[in-house]
Amino acid sequence: MAYEKYSPYNSFRAGQEKAIHDIISAFEHEKQVIELDAPTAAGKTVILYCVGRILEKEFAMENIRFTSPQVSLIEQGNLFDLPKLVGKSNYSCEAIEGCTAAECPFSSKEEGFVSCDDCTYRMAKRKFHEAKFGATTFARYLMDPTINGDTQVLMIDESTELENALIERTSIDLGMDKKIPNSRNWKEVDALLKSTNTYLATDKARFDITNHIERRYDELRLLSQDLKVACSSYRKELFNDGNGKPDDKEIKKLRRMSSDYMHVNNQAMACGRALRYINSGVKYALVGEKEDVWNPNIGKKVPTIKTYFRLMDARLPFQDLIRDKEFVILASGTPTTSLLTNDYESVVMKHPIDKSRRLIHYIPVGKMNNNVKEKTAPLMAEKIKFLHDLYSRKTLVHCGSYAVAELLSEHLYHLHRNIILQDRTDREGSLLHWQRLDDAIFLSVRYEEGLSLDGPEYPMNVIAKAPFMNPYDAYVEQRNAYDNKKWYNLSLATLVQQACGRATRSPDDYSETYILDESFGWFYRSFNYLFADWFKEAFIWGR
Numbered sequence: 001m002a003y004e005k006y007s008p009y010n011s012f013r014a015g016q017e018k019a020i021h022d023i024i025s026a027f028e029h030e031k032q033v034i035e036l037d038a039p040t041a042a043g044k045t046v047i048l049y050c051v052g053r054i055l056e057k058e059f060a061m062e063n064i065r066f067t068s069p070q071v072s073l074i075e076q077g078n079l080f081d082l083p084k085l086v087g088k089s090n091y092s093c094e095a096i097e098g099c100t101a102a103e104c105p106f107s108s109k110e111e112g113f114v115s116c117d118d119c120t121y122r123m124a125k126r127k128f129h130e131a132k133f134g135a136t137t138f139a140r141y142l143m144d145p146t147i148n149g150d151t152q153v154l155m156i157d158e159s160t161e162l163e164n165a166l167i168e169r170t171s172i173d174l175g176m177d178k179k180i181p182n183s184r185n186w187k188e189v190d191a192l193l194k195s196t197n198t199y200l201a202t203d204k205a206r207f208d209i210t211n212h213i214e215r216r217y218d219e220l221r222l223l224s225q226d227l228k229v230a231c232s233s234y235r236k237e238l239f240n241d242g243n244g245k246p247d248d249k250e251i252k253k254l255r256r257m258s259s260d261y262m263h264v265n266n267q268a269m270a271c272g273r274a275l276r277y278i279n280s281g282v283k284y285a286l287v288g289e290k291e292d293v294w295n296p297n298i299g300k301k302v303p304t305i306k307t308y309f310r311l312m313d314a315r316l317p318f319q320d321l322i323r324d325k326e327f328v329i330l331a332s333g334t335p336t337t338s339l340l341t342n343d344y345e346s347v348v349m350k351h352p353i354d355k356s357r358r359l360i361h362y363i364p365v366g367k368m369n370n371n372v373k374e375k376t377a378p379l380m381a382e383k384i385k386f387l388h389d390l391y392s393r394k395t396l397v398h399c400g401s402y403a404v405a406e407l408l409s410e411h412l413y414h415l416h417r418n419i420i421l422q423d424r425t426d427r428e429g430s431l432l433h434w435q436r437l438d439d440a441i442f443l444s445v446r447y448e449e450g451l452s453l454d455g456p457e458y459p460m461n462v463i464a465k466a467p468f469m470n471p472y473d474a475y476v477e478q479r480n481a482y483d484n485k486k487w488y489n490l491s492l493a494t495l496v497q498q499a500c501g502r503a504t505r506s507p508d509d510y511s512e513t514y515i516l517d518e519s520f521g522w523f524y525r526s527f528n529y530l531f532a533d534w535f536k537e538a539f540i541w542g543r
């Protein structure tokens with residue numbers, strides 16, 4: 001079959017045509033789940049687009065949905081001519097100034113509903129439903145039965161995050177907060193956290209909490225119905241009683257009411273899902289976590305122990321997701337499909353960028369764990385400055401946590417004039433600030449994924465702290481016991497590989513990555529099999 005005619009560019013990059021052929025062949029052989037393992041610059045969106053069009057035109061498939069847990073990929077990504085349906089708040093309301101479609105006073109579920117002729121949201125929705133192949137956000141896909149119910153082919157781009165997204169969706173805040181007002185006594189907080197987690201690990205807690213979720217589910221459902229009715233009557237009052245044009249105060253009130261309803265309704269649905277999983281015997285964890293929670297009464301954050309229900313894995317939610325789907329493609333540069341199912345086939349693409357343009361040097365400076373990071377930090381700062389000076393352009397440093405970023409900044413401020421420390425309250429702003437400067441070092445946190453730094457301005461990428469999860473975190477501890485650290489190790493290997501791909505984005509691009517955290521060497525030796533061939537061929541052991 002000639003595939004070029006389905007390419008939006010009428011041609012293909014190396015490896016794309018073969019990947020399309022292999023995926024179509026798997027479909028013909030009635031495989032249900034395919035993993036497309038496609039590194040940076042392989043052009044996986046083009047591949048998915050072509051596969052969708054081929055399935056539509058050559059195999060008469062309908063309701064082909066393209067989605068991704070990465071919201072920006074759907075909202076801002078180039079998806080060629082695919083009609084997109086995103087969250088309602090992205091569409092401005094053409095009838096009421098200052099409103100979005102999320103505050104629409106008219107519900108299509110209510111009797112007598114007539115949409116405004118020029119409603120951008122309803123037009124996008126119509127276009128999406130009329131098309132045989134369209135794109136939508138993952139949240140929208142999951143919540144809308146008119147979309148997920150009749151999907152025949154499901155494509156999930158950037159699927160690395162899928163497991164987390166499914167677990168997040170089935171997690172619930174148990175609403176049993178223990179506040180420690182006016183206290184910054186961390187010993188007291190730690191003691192309370194420990195006693196909470198000790199209790200949550202008991203059979204009694206499991207019994208109590210199942211009852212608690214049942215009661216909460218009933219309460220939330222009733223509350224959600226009341227809020228829905230209140231919201232609907234207020235809408236009617238505003239729009240049907242001759243007011244015609246509500247003022248700002250009324251619009252604000254309607255927004256607040258509708259967001260309260262949505263919040264409670266989502267919580268009720270999450271409790272319903274949790275009960276279903278508990279009753280089906282799926283393994284789950286009950287955990288207490290330490291968080292700073294805003295207290296409006298005293299106008300500041302107070303240390304709080306929050307409690308959560310979380311599944312141990314997302315295998316059952318994944319089966320729910322793919323049930324009745326004829327064909328499912330999970331595409332990623334660092335796939336984690338093995339966490340979701342054993343029953344899948346892989347289509348693996350070679351890295352299209354020559355390894356000399358994306359070398360990864362391991363030069364251990366020291367360990368960055370809590371016990372020794374103070375000692376390592378000055379040496380690490382000097383090394384970062386040295387590496388930055390090789391190009392004196394924009395250097396991205398992955399710090400793993402704000403504590404490490406702040407520690408490194410203390411040592412780097414004396415060594416270089418342009419040190420940008422990621423602001424805890426303005427992550428995007430910090431990134432943009434650094435990108436506007438020349439000759440600057442960015443101490444970043446959690447930018448291992450979803451960042452594309454292409455071009456000669458970004459020749460240096462440094463991993464100062466390998467993103468190990470805290471093994472003493474209650475969920476991590478229980479999950480490690482459950483799957484013998486499979487998730488923990490795979491997550492670390494995935495994040496490191498993702499981090500290494502931030503600054504070489506196309507075959508002509510160039511950057512060097514330096515891993516300085518000594519703990520990574522041991523991990524890499526022990527779990528080499530978790531790393532892709534493209535990573536291993538570019539990896540250089542240093543001294």
Ligand code: SF4
Nearest residue numbers: 093094095104116119
């Ligand atoms: S149907 Fe009318 S009121 Fe509702 S969101 Fe669309 S334009 Fe606004």
